Amino acid sequence: AQKITQTQPGMFVQEKEAVTLDCTYDTSDPSYGLFWYKQPSSGEMIFLIYQGSYDQQNATEGRYSLNFQKARKSANLVISASQLGDSAMYFCAMREGHGNFNKFYFGSGTKLNVKP
Amino acid sequence: EAGVAQSPRYKIIEKRQSVAFWCNPISGHATLYWYQQILGQGPKLLIQFQNNGVVDDSQLPKDRFSAERLKGVDSTLKIQPAKLEDSAVYLCASSPRATTYQETQYFGPGTRLLVL
Numbered sequence: 001a002q003k004i005t006q007t008q009p010g011m012f013v014q015e016k017e018a019v020t021l022d023c024t025y026d027t028s029d030p031s032y033g034l035f036w037y038k039q040p041s042s043g044e045m046i047f048l049i050y051q052g053s054y055d056q057q058n059a060t061e062g063r064y065s066l067n068f069q070k071a072r073k074s075a076n077l078v079i080s081a082s083q084l085g086d087s088a089m090y091f092c093a094m095r096e097g098h099g100n101f102n103k104f105y106f107g108s109g110t111k112l113n114v115k116p
Numbered sequence: 117e118a119g120v121a122q123s124p125r126y127k128i129i130e131k132r133q134s135v136a137f138w139c140n141p142i143s144g145h146a147t148l149y150w151y152q153q154i155l156g157q158g159p160k161l162l163i164q165f166q167n168n169g170v171v172d173d174s175q176l177p178k179d180r181f182s183a184e185r186l187k188g189v190d191s192t193l194k195i196q197p198a199k200l201e202d203s204a205v206y207l208c209a210s211s212p213r214a215t216t217y218q219e220t221q222y223f224g225p226g227t228r229l230l231v232l
Binding site: 004033035037042043044045046047050052091095102103104106107108109 | 149156157158159160161172205207209216218219220221222223224225226228
């Protein structure tokens with residue numbers, strides 16, 4: 001089974017509108033972390049936001065927020081007030097495990113295009 | 117603080133040739149990762165080092181790929197001989213300790229490899 005599933009290969013959003021990028025995950029470990037990264041066309045992966053499995057509140061970082069629904073195993077990224085510079089690939093990722101034996105899994109990504 | 121450095125940024129080789137990539141992680145980061153990212157896909161972990169020891173190399177094609185992290189600082193990834201399907205971006209990332217699920221990874225700019 002896929003550890004991280006991103007079902008939207010591509011998304012379009014109008015500038016200044018909000019957009020939600022979907023992510024579901026699969027783990028039986030009670031302790032895990034969920035991450036979102038942005039990858040512009042330049043190629044480097046930029047860390048956006050983190051949510052821990054025990055966190056009671058949804059994480060927020062500026063215009064980014066993470067809609068964490070633990071029972072549904074979903075961790076959707078919400079970008080408010082989209083900007084042209086938000087056009088990029090977005091990857092959802094999960095870290096599970098403890099000590100030295102921990103693994104990092106990435107989804108297949110969602111390509112976001114922001115229209116002027 | 118300086119980020120993760122990688123070189124070269126681009127490399128074009130012919131199949132059956134060998135190639136090496138270099139990575140210098142963020143100072144003090146104990147954990148280093150090499151990922152392969154094929155166009156249109158999410159990153160796939162090739163190998164994970166904790167200091168100078170290998171933690172996970174289960175997805176490293178060991179018949180042609182090798183990696184080392186001498187002295188627990190910088191690292192090299194080698195492909196010998198290269199195949200057409202090795203064309204990808206090779207990303208290096210580091211984490212301070214990576215012994216907890218809360219830690220994110222910090223990525224370098226990547227090396228784009230084209231095998232002809």
